[in-house]
Amino acid sequence: MAYLVLSNGMTFEGLRIGAPVDRIGELVFTTGMVGYLETLTDPSYYGQIVTHSFPMIGNYGLIPEDFEGQSALFGYVVRELCDAPSNFRSQGVLDAYLKTQGIPGLCGVDTREIVRITREEGVMNAMICDTVPTDLSALRAFRVEHAVPSVTCHEKTVYPAEGAERFRVALMDYGAKRNIIRSLQKRGCAVTVWPADTPAETVLGDDPDGVMLSNGPGDPKENTGCIAEIRKLLGQKPVFGICLGHQLTALALGGDTVKLKYGHRGGNQPVKDIETGRSWITSQNHGYAVVANSLRGVGRESFVNLNDGSCEGMAYPDLNCFTVQFHPEACAGPKDTGFLFDRFIGMMGGHAYA
Numbered sequence: 457m458a459y460l461v462l463s464n465g466m467t468f469e470g471l472r473i474g475a476p477v478d479r480i481g482e483l484v485f486t487t488g489m490v491g492y493l494e495t496l497t498d499p500s501y502y503g504q505i506v507t508h509s510f511p512m513i514g515n516y517g518l519i520p521e522d523f524e525g526q527s528a529l530f531g532y533v534v535r536e537l538c539d540a541p542s543n544f545r546s547q548g549v550l551d552a553y554l555k556t557q558g559i560p561g562l563c564g565v566d567t568r569e570i571v572r573i574t575r576e577e578g579v580m581n582a583m584i585c586d587t588v589p590t591d592l593s594a595l596r597a598f599r600v601e602h603a604v605p606s607v608t609c610h611e612k613t614v615y616p617a618e619g620a621e622r623f624r625v626a627l628m629d630y631g632a633k634r635n636i637i638r639s640l641q642k643r644g645c646a647v648t649v650w651p652a653d654t655p656a657e658t659v660l661g662d663d664p665d666g667v668m669l670s671n672g673p674g675d676p677k678e679n680t681g682c683i684a685e686i687r688k689l690l691g692q693k694p695v696f697g698i699c700l701g702h703q704l705t706a707l708a709l710g711g712d713t714v715k716l717k718y719g720h721r722g723g724n725q726p727v728k729d730i731e732t733g734r735s736w737i738t739s740q741n742h743g744y745a746v747v748a749n750s751l752r753g754v755g756r757e758s759f760v761n762l763n764d765g766s767c768e769g770m771a772y773p774d775l776n777c778f779t780v781q782f783h784p785e786a787c788a789g790p791k792d793t794g795f796l797f798d799r800f801i802g803m804m805g806g807h808a809y810a
Contacts, residue, residue: 457469457470457471457472457586458470458471458472458560458562458584458585458586459562459583459584459585459586459587459588460505460533460562460565460570460582460583460584461582461583461585461588461589461592461595462483462573462580462581462582463580463581463582463592463595463596464573464577464580465592466573467588468562468565468566468569468570469565470533470562470563470564470565471562471563471564472560472561472562472586473532473534473537473550473551473554473560473561473562473563474532474551474554474555474557474559474560474561475554475555475557475558475559475560475561476560477558477560478560478583478584478585478586479505479530479531479560479583479584480530480581480582480583480594480595480598481503481504481505481529481530481531481581481582481583481598481600482503482504482505482530482579482580482581482582482598482600482743483504483505483507483570483574483579483580483581483582484501484504484505484506484507484574484579484718484719484721484743485506485507485508485509485567485570485571485574485718485721486506486507486508486509486721486722486741487509487510487721487722487723487724488508488510488721488722488723488724488739488788488789489510489723489724490723490788491723491739491787491788491789492508492513492514492550492788493518493519493522493523493788494522494523494524494633494787494788495508495741495788496527496529496532496550496553497523497524497525497526497527498524498525498528498633498671498741499524499525499526499528499607499631499632499633499671499672499673500528500631500633500671500672500673500699500700500741500742501528501529501673501741502528502529502530502600502603502606502607502631502673502674503528503529503530503600503601503603503673503674504529504530504531504600504673505529505530505531505532505533505582505584506529506531506532506533507533507534507567507570507571507574508533508534508535508567509567509568509571509722511534511535511536511567512534512535512536512537512538513534513535513536513537513538513550514534514537514538514539514541514549514550514551515538515541515542515543516541516542516543516545516546517541517542517543517545517546517547517548517549517550518541518546518547518548518549518550518552518553519543519545519546519547520547521545522787523634524633524634524635524787525607525631525632525633525634526607527557527559528606528607528631528673529559530559531559531560531561531562531582531584532554532559532560532561532562533561533562533563533565533567533570533584534561534562534563534567535563535564535565535566535567535568536563536564537550537551537561537563538550539551560584561584562584574718575717575718578717578718579715579717579718579719579743581595581596581598582595583595600673600674600675601674601678602674602678603631603672603673603674603675603678604630604631604652604672604673604674604678604679604682604700605652605653606673607630607631607672607673608629608630608631608651608652608653608672609629609649609650609651610651611651612648612649612650612651612654613648613649614646614647614648614649615637615641615646615647615648615649616641616646617641617644617645617646617647618641618642618644619644620644621644621645621646622643622644622645622801622805623644623645623646623665623666623801623804623805624645624646624647624648624662624663624664624665625640625645625646625647625648625664625665625666625667625668625804626648626650626659626662626664626666626667626668626693627640627647627648627649627650627667627668627670628650628652628654628659628667628668628669628670628682628686628701629649629650629651629652629670630652630669630670630671630672630679630682630700630701630704631670631671631672631673631700632649632670632671632672633670633671633783633785633787634787635785635786635787636668636670636671636698636785637649638785639784639785639794639797640668640797643797643798643801644801645801648662648664652672652679652682653681653682653685654685655685656685656686656688656689656692657688659685659689660688660689660692660693664693665693665694665804666693666694666695666696666800666803666804667689667693667694667695667696668695668696668697668698668701668800669686669695669696669697669698669700669701669702669704669705669779670698670699670700670701671698671699671700671701671741671783672699672700672701673700674700675715675744676700676703676704676707676713676744677707677713679700679704682704683704683707683708684708686704686705686708687708687709690705690708690709690772690775690777691774691775691776691777693776694776694777694800694803694804694809695775695776695777695778695779696777696778696779696796696797696799696800696803697777697778697779697780698779698780698782698783698784698785699740699741699742699780699781699782699783700742701779702746702769702770702779702780702781703742703744703745703746703781705770705772705777705779706746706747706750706751706755706770706779709751709754709755709772710750710751710754711746711747711750711751711754712746712747712750713744713745713746713747714744714745714747715743715744716742716743716744716745716764716766718743719741719742719743719744720740720741720742720761720763720766720781721740721741721742722739722740722741722789723737723738723739723786723788723789723790724737724789724790725737725738725739725740725761725763725782726738726761726762726763727759727760727761727762727768727769727782728759728760728762729758729759730757730758730759730760731758735762736792736793737790737792738768738782738783738784738786738789738790738792738793739782739783739786739787739788739789739790740781740782740783740789741783742781745766745767745781746767746770746781747767748767748770751770754772755770755771755772756770756771756773757769757770757771758770758771758778758780759780759781759782761781766781767781768780768781768782769781769782771809772809773808773809776803776808776809777809778796778799778809780793780796784796784797785797
């Protein structure tokens with residue numbers, strides 16, 4: 457037996473899965489019904505204990521080809537863990553993977569109740585442990601820190617285009633998901649992935665046709681160095697930012713970000729295109745949002761969340777730049793907004809963002 461202890465004092469008893477270690481993290485939940493492998497390997501979950509609202513996890517096994525990066529989450533909580541997956545692509549079971557990655561987990565708990573508490577009280581800290589501590593001060597004092605430096609790459613890497621090379625893209629890695637690279641490659645882009653702390657002068661010196669700012673974990677305001685370098689990149693090349701890249705761009709232009717009560721995580725998040733009025737179902741994973749009004753006169757809000765009205769996208773036509781909070785690379789999640797990569801391709805081809 458083991459326990460999930462919340463910083464509000466509530467405890468949930470369940471069965472240990474994964475690594476036999478105690479761990480404190482920020483408790484969040486995801487509403488996705490599929491895509492647990494992409495969730496488990498998304499670097500944006502650094503520092504967090506992830507709870508799945510969908511009851512059974514692991515039923516199609518372990519498929520390394522579907523991984524989006526190196527697992528960075530601090531804990532994993534599910535209602536039921538399948539130990540007999542049925543899938544011709546499966547190469548193992550989820551519990552074994554959690555153990556090899558050093559990730560502690562818990563199953564057999566009421567995940568619906570955990571999600572309900574998080575929705576009502578907001579994101580809070582939690583601990584997976586064998587014994588319930590009498591002193592919760594360390595649990596309550598925990599903060600997710602140094603997130604981007606913990607997940608970014610350490611050296612420049614070049615990925616060739618699929619077929620004839622049309623453009624060269626510099627991808628700033630703040631915790632990039634692999635499908636961002638694949639989405640660009642299949643559109644004829646060679647992709648150079650740069651560590652998050654790479655100076656703008658180095659990136660521009662490589663003369664890319666465009667710059668992508670990736671997703672990533674943590675509080676965007678913590679990344680003062682990255683923000684300063686983005687400020688130098690804007691206006692020099694076409695720029696497309698996703699998730700954390702969206703937030704960092706806003707901060708680089710003098711805008712503000714706020715922490716959401718419980719964030720948006722899952723492949724069923726509705727957003728509205730303000731210009732066309734059309735709605736899209738998107739994949740998301742974030743706990744912070746851009747304050748659109750803080751960028752009045754600098755850029756315009758392009759997408760809005762249909763559940764809570766938060767900012768889901770910004771356009772900066774004067775800088776040939778646009779950013780979105782959701783994941784158009786859609787791993788895991790719907791592929792409805794993949795056209796945004798085509799918009800970026802058009803910008804590199806000389807069609808300025810209008």
